[in-house]
Amino acid sequence: MPTSTPPAPTPTLPLRHRVVLVTGGAQGIGRGVAESVLRAGGSVLIGDLDVEAGRACLAEWDVGDKAQLVELDVSCETSVQHFVQHARDAFGRIDGLVNNAAIAEPHVGPLEALELAEWNRYLASNLTSAFLCCKHALPSLREHEGSIVNIASTRALQSEAHTEPYAATKGGLVAMTHALAISAGPEVRVNAISPGWITTEAWQKPAERHPPKLSHEDHVQHPAGRVGTPEDVGHLAVYLISPQSAFVTGQNFIIDGGMTRKMQYA
Structure with a gap:
């Protein structure tokens, strides 16, 4: 039932006083998410194997203790435990x-030539990693009625040739999302968020940063x-973490940009 009280204004900093962990947060999409969290008033702990890239983030952001870095191997349970514990110790909450952390290259060559070790590498980095992070962060997330966002891919829904490990792990991440x-x-x-074509060249560490080469086509x-x-x-991740999406889950x-909705003919 509507109330007679005036509507409250939309919060200008929807993540104020909130702490967000971002795996693979030093470059690319992960960096974009981490920066959006900071702009929304939150604090962020980025976990990344590339410590050089992570330190560059902290230096460029220059927000003091609101942004911190932990060296993280998402395929190693001990490393994940340390990452989550650091968040608890440094910020007191999650x-x-x-x-977000994952092997970004989808192409592996013909399936009949694919080594089992390579298949398992994709599983560990792209899917088992999310399981481990969820497993160890859930107690703190429950305490503060938190939110998990899994970065999947439109490749969970459509494919190019020779991308089976990537597609399988991203599809598994979508299924794990609604189950959890x-x-x-x-x-x-x-x-879950399934990005399509996202250009990340300008979001790398300084030594590897360059403008994207994109055509009109x-x-x-x-x-x-x-x-x-x-x-x-x-921007979407901030919404899904914030209280503004309190009635949104399992999606x-x-x-x-509408690309998967557009019929394309060669």
Whole structure:
């Protein structure tokens, strides 16, 4: 029932006083998410194997203790435990977890030539990693009615040739999202974001940063008129972590400028 009280204004800093963990947060989409969290008033702990890239983030952001870095191997349970414990010790709470770290290269060559070790490497980095981070962060997330965001991919829904390990792990992440949403709710909400073409060249560490080389054709094949950026994903992640999405869980959000909706003929 509507009340007679005036509507409250939308919070300008929806993540104020909230702490968010971002795996693979030093470059690319992960960096875009981490920066969006900071802009929304939150504190962020980035975990990344590339410590040089992580230190560059902290120096460029210059926000003091609101942003911290832990060297993280998401395929190693001990490393994940240390990452989560650091968040508890440094910030006293965990309100959000963004499982972003993954092997980014989807192409592996013909399946009949694929080594089992390579298949398992994708599983460990892209799917088991999210399981480990969720497992160890859930107690703190439950305590603060937090939110998990898994970064999947539109490749969970459509494919190019010779991308089976990547597609399988991203599809598994989408399925794990809705399963965990049922198990962890109502205290913890769990959603996935499936990005399409996101250009990350300008979001690398300084030594590897360069403007993207994109053609007019690259942009116009998207109904939105352009290729995506890490900020686009970051804005959606902030919404899914914030109280503004309190009635949203178990969902997979496609953020691809409409590309997967557009019929394409060679």
